Amino acid sequence: MARRAGSADLPLHGGRVPAWLGERMTRLGTLIAEAIVLHEGRDAFLARLAHPFWFQSFGAVMGMDWHSSGITTSVIGALKRGLNPRANELGIRVCGGRGKHSRATPAELAAAGDAAGFDGIALAQASRLVAKVDSAAVQDGFDLYLHGFFVTDEGKWAVVQQGMNGANKTARRYHWLSDGLTSFVESPHSGIEGRRQGEIVNLADRRADASRSAQLRLLAELGPDRLAREAAALERGTVTSDCPQPLLPHLVMPDHHDVRANDVILRRLHGTLAAAADAGPRDFPELLLVPGVGARTVRSLAMVAEVIHGAPCRFADPARFSLAHGGKDRHPFPVPTKVYDKTIGVLKAAVEQAKLGQDEKLAAIRRLDDQARRLERYVSGPSFEAVIAEERARSHEYGGRSVFGHEPAPSPDAGAAQAGRSAVVT
Template sequence: MANRAGSADLPLHGGHVPPWLGVRTASLGAVMSQAIIHHYGRDELLRRLAHPFWFQSFGAVMGMDWHSSGITTSVIGALKRGLAPLSGELGLHVCGGRGKQSRRTPDELVAIGDRVGLDGAALARTSRLVAKVDSAAVQDGFDLYLHGFIVADDGQWVVVQQGMNGAARQARRYHWSSEGLGSFVDAPHAAIEGRGGGEIVNLTDRRAAASRDAQLDLLRDLGPDRIAREAAALEPPKPTAKDDQPMLPHLVLPGHHDVRPADVMIRRLHGTLAAAAENGPADFPELLLVPGVGARTVRSLAMVAEIIHGAPCRFADPARFSLAHGGKDRHPYPVPIKVFDRTIAVMKDAVGKAKLGNEEKLAAIRRLDAQARAMERHATGLTLPDFVAEEFRNAHDYGGRSVFGWEPPVADERAAGSV
């Protein structure tokens, strides 16, 4: 997985995560993290958190607003709550957060260092320096308000922080990774997310090394007043093609709340639906031993499995993963609480048994993901609008809930599918 994962536009949204959803996102985020570490190791989880496309998809599968800036706060908060009781077992610690919590990050890192034998003071310095680079050295018009620091017992870390541009109603998320990091001021980012908003002064670009040195020389030789006078007399040169910032692959997250056909790779959705409907109940009976689990839960499990096992190229359409457990604002549909709870129950059971050496259920979830990928080559199915309409029809039976309350039964309710 490459260090530079790309960029994306994030509409700036307010609001908060209701408690009934927050407890579930913490549980699902923790058990998915455990599964990734079990299959691929702790370093792989850190690499994924440094990948902006995966990060957005991870938040979407947990019932958060699939396209908004709020996913950053929600994912960091869910991991901080969900992984805290497992920090000793996993050797992974989540610090920081939004606002006041972000300013407590250095103190949290010092405490963790004292507890596990790391240089907490050095980690605290790293935290401050990362924040300073994105707030001062990268002058892009976004004011930082969130800083999350995930550190492992061996000293590897990932930083996810976010800034806002209130006038433009946009947010920009920055991903940092200690893996392969040689310098804090020479192209250190794993990725930057955000809509282009004009010229960016990025003094961390490796091509700006001469500029950084020259600025120090000017300040020493001329002083600030003369620099200001000289700058006023200069016409800024036009950038050449050679000097232009190279374009990274980027994900454009639109302003609309609803999930539209253009937001979803329908072929992959059909593969997931086919694997759950045709192969899930028949080929994976061990998944169905949890009471109440049916084809609808297997469909969500297939999307969770893709988050755990999918390659980076699978996450170009994070909207698709919101079709696992809906969204708190009824987009693409209300959160199906019964399905969500049974997804968590199956995952906890599978991870728990795997810890004891019984890999059967966790392996079945992995095979479900592989089956969905195989079937997407030829599967057909509902259009996205029909799929969403079906979810709304069944929302009451699935325990549909949103920030607006519980979903009532629909007047022309059809026979609901198994949960």
């Protein structure tokens, strides 16, 4: 039986992803998906999409706002642009999206079924049921506005959909996975993200079976008008329940835009820094075949490698993955486009060679993740604030860019203070 995996708060943010970042997100997101499929198969990729903590980390490593609701829209959009043109090769299709695109999901699934050979009509019905459960059976104050349906050629699927509460300026993301799903109305969720905001009516819980049956009997016996009057009377009273809620992981994405030290598990960050600075360039020559790749790119690759290979427990601090490629709003620092492009270049070369049976580079990226995990057990490093300060100080050298534009070169005084420093090698 699929189960609820956890919850998290997501501040509701507006805005658009700039084209220069959206194009990079499409390329990197597609490469990460392809690497996972190569290593573990399509089912493993669906399972990751259905994990709320992993999904947030995935968006953060691609340079989106690390804590906001916009990650959901941008990740689904990037994967739809990147995976659908290669659906015949990778065997994964993305349907739906935000607003009007979500309403096109059933038609897109029917077309995908015709192309791949699965029952698209049946999955279109599944799509409608999934949306119905999270909009009607789970009455938690959030109105659905986004529905993304990921389906493989075998007909297995994952759904990521999101609702908003405009009054509280928050969003809640819901995750579904077809693997192990036997009922749409008995605890079907693989995960739900969002803040508890008062009492939630969850008729999709397995413990609500008696309630669902009673409602059907009442509807037959009393009729809708009588039920409406009874419901109004009940609202004037207080309903209590002695049925305890299960203890689940709860990821709280804060309202503050800046990434702070308490948002990150520092020992894991120190392991990544040590692997990149000390072990990366020396011990992983396979990663240095792309000209100009140095410790800074290896650091980003180590975080990408963790997104590809990491166990669920590794994603308790999604903010840490924003230190790979920054954020479009300058938090934790502007997107280092030169580093980003080199990360894409190395990963692309590794994936292409792995498809030809030469997996040395892809194996090296995995070893880099293993090295970072070993080092984090005993290494120390600079403070979180020092890491961010260094990144911001060198942002111009790294091709730093945000929605506010390109990062300017430092002032002459600041440049003089840094005289004598060696040329940057990203």
